[in-house]
Amino acid sequence: MPESYLVTAGLPYANGSIHIGHLVEYLMADTYVRALRMSGHEAVFVCADDTHGTPIEINARKAGKTPQEFVALYAEEHIRDFHRFSIEFDSFSSTNSEENRRWVHEIYARLRDGGHLIERDLEQLYDTEAKRFLPDRFVKGTCPKCGTEDQYGDVCESCKTTYEPKDLINPRSVLTDSTPVLKTSTHLFVPLKTYQDFLRDWTHTESRLQPEVRKFVEAWLQEDLKDWCISRDAPYFGFEIPDRPGKFFYVWLDAPVGYIASTEQWAKTAGTPKAVDQFWREGRGKIIHIIGKDIIYFHTLFWPATLHAAGLRVPDRIQVHGMLTVDGVKMSKTRGTFINASTYLEHLDPMYLRFFLTSKTGASLTDIDLGVDEFVHRVNAELVNNLANLLSRSLSFLNTKLDGIYGHLEADTEPYILQAKEALRLGEAQYAGFDLSGAVRSALDIATLGNKLFQDGAPWKVLKEDPEKARNLVTLCLNLARAAVVMIAPALPTLAEKVYPMLGLSLRPTRFEEGAAFDLVAPRRAGAHDRIIDRITRKEFDQIVEATKALAPPAPEASPSPVEPLAPEIDIETFSKVDLRVGRVLSASTVEGATKLLRLEVDLGEDKPRQIFAGIRSAYPPEALIGKNVLVAANLKPRQMKFGLSEGMVLAAGPGGKDIWLAEFPEEVTPGNRVH
Ligand SMILES: [Zn+2]
Numbered sequence: 001m002p003e004s005y006l007v008t009a010g011l012p013y014a015n016g017s018i019h020i021g022h023l024v025e026y027l028m029a030d031t032y033v034r035a036l037r038m039s040g041h042e043a044v045f046v047c048a049d050d051t052h053g054t055p056i057e058i059n060a061r062k063a064g065k066t067p068q069e070f071v072a073l074y075a076e077e078h079i080r081d082f083h084r085f086s087i088e089f090d091s092f093s094s095t096n097s098e099e100n101r102r103w104v105h106e107i108y109a110r111l112r113d114g115g116h117l118i119e120r121d122l123e124q125l126y127d128t129e130a131k132r133f134l135p136d137r138f139v140k141g142t143c144p145k146c147g148t149e150d151q152y153g154d155v156c157e158s159c160k161t162t163y164e165p166k167d168l169i170n171p172r173s174v175l176t177d178s179t180p181v182l183k184t185s186t187h188l189f190v191p192l193k194t195y196q197d198f199l200r201d202w203t204h205t206e207s208r209l210q211p212e213v214r215k216f217v218e219a220w221l222q223e224d225l226k227d228w229c230i231s232r233d234a235p236y237f238g239f240e241i242p243d244r245p246g247k248f249f250y251v252w253l254d255a256p257v258g259y260i261a262s263t264e265q266w267a268k269t270a271g272t273p274k275a276v277d278q279f280w281r282e283g284r285g286k287i288i289h290i291i292g293k294d295i296i297y298f299h300t301l302f303w304p305a306t307l308h309a310a311g312l313r314v315p316d317r318i319q320v321h322g323m324l325t326v327d328g329v330k331m332s333k334t335r336g337t338f339i340n341a342s343t344y345l346e347h348l349d350p351m352y353l354r355f356f357l358t359s360k361t362g363a364s365l366t367d368i369d370l371g372v373d374e375f376v377h378r379v380n381a382e383l384v385n386n387l388a389n390l391l392s393r394s395l396s397f398l399n400t401k402l403d404g405i406y407g408h409l410e411a412d413t414e415p416y417i418l419q420a421k422e423a424l425r426l427g428e429a430q431y432a433g434f435d436l437s438g439a440v441r442s443a444l445d446i447a448t449l450g451n452k453l454f455q456d457g458a459p460w461k462v463l464k465e466d467p468e469k470a471r472n473l474v475t476l477c478l479n480l481a482r483a484a485v486v487m488i489a490p491a492l493p494t495l496a497e498k499v500y501p502m503l504g505l506s507l508r509p510t511r512f513e514e515g516a517a518f519d520l521v522a523p524r525r526a527g528a529h530d531r532i533i534d535r536i537t538r539k540e541f542d543q544i545v546e547a548t549k550a551l552a553p554p555a556p557e558a559s560p561s562p563v564e565p566l567a568p569e570i571d572i573e574t575f576s577k578v579d580l581r582v583g584r585v586l587s588a589s590t591v592e593g594a595t596k597l598l599r600l601e602v603d604l605g606e607d608k609p610r611q612i613f614a615g616i617r618s619a620y621p622p623e624a625l626i627g628k629n630v631l632v633a634a635n636l637k638p639r640q641m642k643f644g645l646s647e648g649m650v651l652a653a654g655p656g657g658k659d660i661w662l663a664e665f666p667e668e669v670t671p672g673n674r675v676h
Helices: 020-038 054-062 067-084 098-113 192-204 211-221 251-269 275-282 293-309 341-345 350-360 372-401 411-432 436-457 459-465 467-488 493-502 512-516 538-551 572-576
Strands: 004-009 042-049 091-094 118-127 139-142 169-173 181-190 231-233 247-249 286-292 317-321 324-326 368-370 580-591 594-603 610-614 629-633 639-641 644-646 652-656 659-662
Touching (some): 020 436, 042 067, 054 067, 067 091, 067 341, 091 251, 098 251, 181 231, 181 293, 192 211, 341 350, 341 538, 350 368, 372 467, 372 493, 411 436, 411 467, 436 467
Parallel strands (some): 004 286, 324 368
Antiparallel strands (some): 580 594, 639 644, 652 659
């Protein structure tokens, strides 16, 4: 039965370019929306630039622009990049819009009038010359721990200690070089624990969260949620709080409200202005947010609590995806793998990346790896040599040897047609369940079948003796190719648009049913065929990497980091005393009063997970650890810490700060496996 959906993708921050890491999500959302429509559903796809907050205010100032001018430049760039990747929003708005301001005001009024806000004083460093409170990175001073001078207000580059800006010795403002003073300011908080029961119910509702996300959120909900500060002091780029002159809404309050404001902009443009209330107040359709792992906390706690408190509809589903890695590691500017969408587009057709990323995107939170050799190999083997090849060889044969006229589907082709129809049904269900990878596979399976029939049937041999038999065989192959194209159309819309006229069909596929039609038969004829898509080489991708390196700011003067001298030699018996195991992170949370630590629950295949404290908070947001397979020293004597018992150690490398990397295993490895 046709249903109605409102689908959102995370709002890109208007402070930088769209890169291939972002594209994982936008391609996933765009493909999902296209598939919903091809299944006959109504789907509205909205997004917006996230424009507010201190980083934008400060970067605009550095660029000599107003924040409005600054975000306008990125809006233009974002819209252009999305369009070139065929990512088609029904509305791509901005959180700095009048619609958004009105919605934020309404939500604020409901929170305030419902008694859902509390006031509290905060003490922060204040620059009396610049007349502003100073964010962490706008204060420098001497490290309170090791005494190194000229350190930022959040972390010491030398000893990696993290602290509050007010802990610095001899602090001074980066803006004016004056000595900041401590100043008290009153702020507004949402007491999230008021909503704890509501959030528990919301979390437990079937199909709202993926099971692994639910576990994660449940762990947060086991403890009292902290009050959430929703105000910031001027100067701030954002919406001023109506009855609090000089106070602004924190960007994380107004950013998700941008989903609603963008829905309103769509509704107006579509000539159905009431649709925004139908979706957000009245219960039309399903509201689905597609997000990355890094913003789970905001979307599963703050956002539903805020909507609930304001009497608006809460989301029906939050679909979380893994992060992009390149050749198995985080994207990196210096390695040239932090690739902007626009840099990629200068070298390769967007279709290749759409194909590869959707073919790797499933319904789980597993990180998505762009292995460069795998990318090149699979594009060539699966997209070019399988799907495009079936189309090219069959079309070319029909057009050059048989006047381009289709034949008939013979009686003995029925099993193949049934097989293709089955793959179409499966693929449609896979798209609906966010298993894009499975759906792409289903399409390729149909193409593989077509290629095998072409090869085995050898129409070039049959042609002389029985041209009609050859025509019928090629006709079957082209009907299968069409089914595969229809199946893959949500992932590769431009391929479908290019190929449909070649098959003698109009425009583009609009429904999955078309793939099961098998109606490319006499007296219809194929259209003129053309090259569909070319093979790629590793060299082309390497050029993208080189171009990205050239964009990166010059590396800071090489600081030779001498390799730590080796520890004294040990024998194998001594080594084998250390029991190393694969552990899967079930939950991760910050620890009150410990700025460096995360508290992990790690599954080692035992009766119950272990609690392990790890000093990795500076390098990993807790959400990013969800589902990771890590390396654990498992027979280490448990250590009683101030915060609880630590039952093991997770192993990591790196100098500290942001540069800490956990040793990881692929998801296929079972937790509890011993590492030898
Ligand atoms: Zn230090």
